[in-house]
Amino acid sequence: MARTGARGLLRHSNSKLDSFLKRNTSRDVYERIRVYEPCVVVSGSVKKVFMHVILSDERVYLSEYQPRALREALSFRHVKSIELINDLPDFLSGQDRERSMHIRVVHTTKDPGKKSSRPKGSLQNEPSFPLRGRNSSARHSLEGVSPRESSSWRSSPTSMSDGGPEEEGGSVVPKRRSASCPNPDVLALSVFDTSPAHSSSSSPSASVSTALTRRTTAEEKEEELHLYSVSPMSRIYLHLQSSWSSYIIRSTLLLDPAYRKRCGISSSSPQKQQYQKTSWERTCELFSQLSGELLQDNISLESLYLLLQELHTATNRNPAIKKLFWRSPDLYPFLVKTLSESSQDGQEGVHTADRLLLSTLVVQILSLMFRETEVEVARLSMLTAKQGALTENMLLALVCDPDLHHSNGSKSSLNKLQRLKADYLDAASVLLFEVVVFCQEASSTPALGRFLTIGWVFRLLKPHPFLFPFVGYQAQQLVLVLSGPRDRLGPSQAVLLFQRCRVLLACLQHSTCLSKYIRTAFKEEFRYYVKTSGLEDKLPHHYPISQPAQHLLSQLLSLVLQKP
Incomplete structure (x- = not known):
């Protein structure tokens, strides 16, 4: 059985351990604990002891089965591989021996100076909502629409004018959101992960030379x-893989100044975010107001776009919003409906640019909401409701024709549309990556969500008229990136490469028709233009995602080039 904690974390029911963790960790550390599970532990310092394995966003902790102390086993920063071992441990017997799952985590030792008797809170304060700006004049295009700073709330969620101060407890207090919505270059692919804070051990402020020295030091x-898990319902392996994957994505993106700015993280002090702490209650209140505005009837296209920008920015800066998103019965269906309608409208090109801008923003928000929410019970319930009907609609709306079909328009306008289409297709690749990861997790969940597998995704999409061109575009982009000049990829580009590799690998492993199509259409391009030998130049060693990306690409090449 599992329970939902106060913050929505899915954990095995163990009130004694949960109480121990609350008492012995800071609030920030406690809120970042994803899951815990009892396992037999073997390491350099632990010899076959039944302990609780506790996973947070950044670390693995261990505690005795009757908890007395909490120790850090490793940081995901030091992990090199996580794999299942097919063996029967001789120290177990009976059913425990037969059904045991052996997981091996290979990691490097911690730096000698990083010693701590108990974990300290490393999570940054939760940010406040950014303020949606006003635009008094109507626009004819969404391009360039940018929320501007303002200082006060409206008097009601549906009011179309700035509201004045409200009385709270007898005093006049203006309702505010922080004035921090970014310039909407948001349509460049940017949303992979949202955890806004990192401990000093994962700080992106370390120089390249320092990072390389740390990796190659003789010590x-x-x-x-x-x-060794002996539970037939164990999900510890999937959670380890998911936590590690999230960590390397997040820490790589934090090397990108634009991403740090989007998350409200100071360039001069990457551990500190530029916002004031917002209570859970206040976050709920602000989220309710924002969602109420989004769901109002007859909302204009521009107002919808501005509100979605606000949701996107706020979620980057406050991960608690993702929990509220999935607990809302209306927002996920609303975004899926918006994406579906946007993919059907504007076929004559009248509002194609606006349609692409809106669709890209919706897809980026959905990707953001999927990231690091696998332990949120409400998410699984929402995505599996009615045999995954909403998830099915989202996938069918997501896949599109990568080509533009316009016989009129200037060359510059067509180039602009092509760039917007490329932005959308990049974002779609990220969301499909998140769906693949989600289905891998859901398929191992007893009863609920059992039907949601990666194979289900591709069976659903098989009749889609644009599936082959869409997947072909993703494969072609991978070839172009890897066969082009040997310039170093930026952090966001490296993450996108990793995610595209994972999507294409899923196509090859779980879809017979897509596997045949990729091998037939791209075998020669992969053979002659994609070389793993040149990856070190494109994927710098200090990017946490570089080694896993190279491993994925090697798997991908092997499958594409293998003989029938």
Whole structure:
């Protein structure tokens, strides 16, 4: 059985351990704990002891089965591989031996100076909502629409004019959101992960030379952590993989100044975010107001776009919003409906640019909401309702024809549309990556969501008229990036490469028709233009995602080039 904690974390029911964690960790550390599960632990310092394995966003902790102390086993920063071992441990017997799952985590030792008797809170304060700006004059295009700073709330969620101050507890207090909506270059692919804070051990402020020195220092050596789960319903392996994947994505993106700015993280002090702490209650109140505005009838296209920008920015800066999003019965259906309608409108090109801008923003928000919410019970319930009807609609609306079909218009306007279409297709690749990861997790969940597999995704999309061109575009972009000049990829580009590789690998492994199509259409391009030998120049060693991306690409090449 599992329960939903106060913050929505899915954890095995163990009130004693939960109470222990609350008492012995800071609030910030406690709120970042994803899941815990009892396992037999074997490591350099632990010999076959039944302990609780506790996963947070950044670390793996261990505690005795009757919890007395909490120790850090490793940081995901030091992990090199996580794999299942097919063996029967001799120290177990009976059913425990037969059904045990052996997980090996290979990691490097921590830096000698990083010693701590108990974990300290490393999560930054939650940000406030950014303020949606006003635009008094009507626009004819969404391009360039940017929320501007303002200082006060409206008097009601549906009011179309700035509201004055409200009385709280007998005093006049203006309702505010922080004036921090970014310039909407948001349509460049940017949303992969949202955890806004990192401990000093994962700070992106470290220089390249420092990072390389740390990785090659003579004192660093490999160690192994072995976990043996004996529960037939264990999900510890998937959670380890998911936590590690999220960590390398997040920490790579934090090397990008534009991403740090989007998350409200100071360039001069990457550990500190530029916002004031917002209570859970206040976050709920602000979220309710924003969602009420989004769901109002007869909302204009521009107002919808501005409100969605606000939701996007706020979620980047306050991960708690993702929990509220999935607990809302209306917002996910609303975004899916908006994407579906946007994909059907404007076929004559009258409002194609606006349609692409809106669709891209919706897809980016959906990707953001999927990221690091796998332990949110409400998400699984929402995505599996009515045999995944909403998820099905989202996928069918997501896939599109990568080509533009316009016989009129200037060359510059067509080039602009092509760039907007490329932005959308990049964002769509990210969302499909999130769906693949989600289905991998959901398929291992007893009863609920069992039908949601990666194979289900591709069976659903098989009749789609644009599936082959859409997947072909993703494969072509991978070839172009890897066969082009040997310039170093930026952090966001490296993350997108990793995610595209994962999507294409899923196509090859779980869809017979797509596997045949990719091999037939792109085998020669992969053979002659994609070389793993040149990846070190494109994927710098200090990017946390570089080694996993190279591993994925090697798997992808092997499948594409293998003989029938």
